[in-house]
Amino acid sequence: MSTTPVLALRGVSKRFGAVQALTDVDLEVHAGEVVALVGDNGAGKSTLVKAIAGVGPADAGELLWQGVPARVGRPHDAQDLGIATVYQDLALCDNLDVVGNLFLGRELKRSGVLDEVEMERRSRELLATLSIRIPSVRIPVASLSGGQRQTVAIARSMLGEPRLVILDEPTAALGVEQTAQVLDLVERLRERGLAVVLISHNMADVKAVADQVAVLRLGRNNGVFDVATTSQEEVIAAITGATDNAVTRRRARSTEPKTEAPQ
Amino acid sequence: MTTDLSRTPGDAPDASSGPTPPATPPPATDPRLLVRSDGLAGYWSDFLRRMRSGELGSVPVVLGLAVIWVVFWLLEPSFLSAQNVSNLSVYIVGTGLIAVGIVFVLLLGEIDLSVGSVSGLAGAVFAVLAVNEGITEWLALLVALLTGALAGAVHGFFFARVGVPAFVVTLAGLLFWNGLMLQVLSSDGTVNLDKDGLVGSMTSHFFTDVAAAYGLALLAVLGYFAAQWSEHRRRVGVGVPARPLSEIAVRTGALALAAFLLAYTLNQYKGLPLALVIFLAVLVVFDFVVRRTTWGRRVFALGGNTEAARRAGINVTAVRISVFSLAGTMAAFGGLLIASRIAAADQGAGSGVLLMEAIAAAVIGGTSLFGGRGTVWSALLGMLVIGSISNGLALLGSPSHLQYMITGGVLLAAVVIDSVSRRTQRSAGRT
Numbered sequence: 171m172s173t174t175p176v177l178a179l180r181g182v183s184k185r186f187g188a189v190q191a192l193t194d195v196d197l198e199v200h201a202g203e204v205v206a207l208v209g210d211n212g213a214g215k216s217t218l219v220k221a222i223a224g225v226g227p228a229d230a231g232e233l234l235w236q237g238v239p240a241r242v243g244r245p246h247d248a249q250d251l252g253i254a255t256v257y258q259d260l261a262l263c264d265n266l267d268v269v270g271n272l273f274l275g276r277e278l279k280r281s282g283v284l285d286e287v288e289m290e291r292r293s294r295e296l297l298a299t300l301s302i303r304i305p306s307v308r309i310p311v312a313s314l315s316g317g318q319r320q321t322v323a324i325a326r327s328m329l330g331e332p333r334l335v336i337l338d339e340p341t342a343a344l345g346v347e348q349t350a351q352v353l354d355l356v357e358r359l360r361e362r363g364l365a366v367v368l369i370s371h372n373m374a375d376v377k378a379v380a381d382q383v384a385v386l387r388l389g390r391n392n393g394v395f396d397v398a399t400t401s402q403e404e405v406i407a408a409i410t411g412a413t414d415n416a417v418t419r420r421r422a423r424s425t426e427p428k429t430e431a432p433q
Numbered sequence: 434m435t436t437d438l439s440r441t442p443g444d445a446p447d448a449s450s451g452p453t454p455p456a457t458p459p460p461a462t463d464p465r466l467l468v469r470s471d472g473l474a475g476y477w478s479d480f481l482r483r484m485r486s487g488e489l490g491s492v493p494v495v496l497g498l499a500v501i502w503v504v505f506w507l508l509e510p511s512f513l514s515a516q517n518v519s520n521l522s523v524y525i526v527g528t529g530l531i532a533v534g535i536v537f538v539l540l541l542g543e544i545d546l547s548v549g550s551v552s553g554l555a556g557a558v559f560a561v562l563a564v565n566e567g568i569t570e571w572l573a574l575l576v577a578l579l580t581g582a583l584a585g586a587v588h589g590f591f592f593a594r595v596g597v598p599a600f601v602v603t604l605a606g607l608l609f610w611n612g613l614m615l616q617v618l619s620s621d622g623t624v625n626l627d628k629d630g631l632v633g634s635m636t637s638h639f640f641t642d643v644a645a646a647y648g649l650a651l652l653a654v655l656g657y658f659a660a661q662w663s664e665h666r667r668r669v670g671v672g673v674p675a676r677p678l679s680e681i682a683v684r685t686g687a688l689a690l691a692a693f694l695l696a697y698t699l700n701q702y703k704g705l706p707l708a709l710v711i712f713l714a715v716l717v718v719f720d721f722v723v724r725r726t727t728w729g730r731r732v733f734a735l736g737g738n739t740e741a742a743r744r745a746g747i748n749v750t751a752v753r754i755s756v757f758s759l760a761g762t763m764a765a766f767g768g769l770l771i772a773s774r775i776a777a778a779d780q781g782a783g784s785g786v787l788l789m790e791a792i793a794a795a796v797i798g799g800t801s802l803f804g805g806r807g808t809v810w811s812a813l814l815g816m817l818v819i820g821s822i823s824n825g826l827a828l829l830g831s832p833s834h835l836q837y838m839i840t841g842g843v844l845l846a847a848v849v850i851d852s853v854s855r856r857t858q859r860s861a862g863r864t
Contacts, residue, residue: 246746261744263737265805266730274734275745283725287664290673308674 174237175200176334176365177222177253182231184217191217192228192389197367199334204356204366206376206397209386210409215369218386219336222367223255224248236333254327255336262323264312268304269293271311272326300325300358302351317348321355334365341375353379373402387411489854491799494814494847501818505825512825515701521824522699523636525816526708527552527771528787532794532812533719534585534763537756539795540723540736542804543592543599545760547606548791551584552768553783554614559632559769560624560778561617570631578765584610585761589754599757607788615780623779626772635711636773639703646705650692653713658685708770712813715766720809732756736805767791786837790819793840797847803855818843 175198184192192214199205209215220226222233224242233240235251242248248255262271269289278285278292293307302321304314311319320340327335337356341349349372356379359366370376376383377397385392385408393408484492505512531548538545555577562573588606592599618624626633640646661681668675699705723729731752734742743749771787772778796802797818798811819840826836 245744257744261738261741263734263741263805265737266733270730270733274730274742275747277727277730279727284727284730286725287667287671287673290668291671294673 178234180232182228184228199365202363204380205382206368206380213386214389252333254332256323256327258338262311268307316344317351336367338369493850501821509828515698518698519702522709523706525820526712527767528790529816530767531764531791534760535795536800538760539800540732542736545603547603548764549783549788550607550610551764554610555581555765555768556772556778556782557614557617564624581761581765582758585758589757593750593753625777632773636708638707641704643700646696646699650696654689793844
């Protein structure tokens, strides 16, 4: 990881009235890397994502985009840089078909008229390259399963050719098979050389696809761990704030020598 | 859906043995689902599946219309006479144009209660300007339409920018614009229009040449076929599923049958009414706008999920104001045609059942009250139902209270179908 990170945050702080939501938070994401952002409820995950996505800009701190300081004051700024955000509540229109949803807000036109044929062709192409399987691109998204809807929402973010994709709880409220579909898709994003920030509550998901785990606790950094060499207990301890006690120290010492080589 | 069934997930184990060939991307469609065979059989099975899952579309209203026509025809054979069909085709236009605007408001999931008053105001503005003030007719027409657009934009502003519920804003509009109309007409009470003037001739002019009706029917059929054919060619060219040719043939045939039958009937009486031409032109244009323009797509998106539309970068406020402004404009246009039909602007214009009929027409025609689902054609279909009922009962010599009760029943039936189909769609996974 000697290359310049796609996105680097330095000392980001954000305040809501009397609440200091973020204090001096740092974060680095490299191309082709999945960084899981974990933390307890109210740890500041969503606030941090909103700061990156330009929905709620930070009060202080620096955002380096490929090593260059950048300002993200509006959602539009983030999109222009190449940051795509998939929000927890999906933001799909149930009554529109898959093609309509994928191209919502950036419809393709042919002499001023919607080019349905080209949009449909590109949709099928995009879904095929991401190996997303849905019954038909011409049915309303309401008829898709939760996992399929989530994959459509993620595919939608890919249309803008982003460099960084932020996924906010993509597997929350999904079944086992559907979660597997979404995690497969996250891996495919990484294979395509994108940087991915994955917010999750589910340690199994994090273990499965993430390379790094960045832990937030009470609005502060509480460690960045390499997933391959860190036990789940250590991460959870960092989340809950139980990192620094005798038990964890002893366990950390005892597990240190036998680092398993990542396959 | 022409899916390559030879490439199934069952092939996967082979890939692990030996050097893997360059991975061919699996088809974007899951072959287990919604496999539609080619040709008419596939079309029919797809149709049945849609019916079962509650995507009823225009089917209930077309069936209902057929029943209504057969019943009235059996009770009074002159119901389907050339003269009566011609009268009906002129009668539905005024309210039908108002209903077109209502369709757009319903697509947003909102309601506009002011369209009756706005239509009356537009008629009064036109009559006073053109007849009393002696202003050129087309200029007066333009001012009347702009009045409607402005009234609608005011509703839209208070709804979209200030955040007042559309129901309340347009209820206030209903009173306000009606009062303004009374003030505009104050000195005169009733203004008679020139029957042969620009607006007067809109409902009184008929193209008596038989070639006009047949020509328009031919144009519609050829235009429809050409559009379908070129779409088919283009889809096949880039390799996305296309509507089978047999289906295009059946659709074009059905349209041709209906169009030429209507043209023949109209030619038995006075010929092709100008009012009907205006209505059909408006329907074709707005059908295109709603299905093939970015603006139309945005209206649907807002009706489906406003928050999603906002995050997709759609200017929600602007779309909402434009829709209400359009509803006002169409209300004004409809009001002018109603004034044209009775050749006068009077103090009672825009009151009574007009508002209810316009909203009922859109809903009976199949546009959902819950937003996000519907077509412009529902204005035509719904008005045909309402017009047929009132016209048929009038022929039978029934009193008007019976007409109200029956129309009310039909409206309730339409809303029940809308609600039930929405629930069925939900249980079938479709909203």
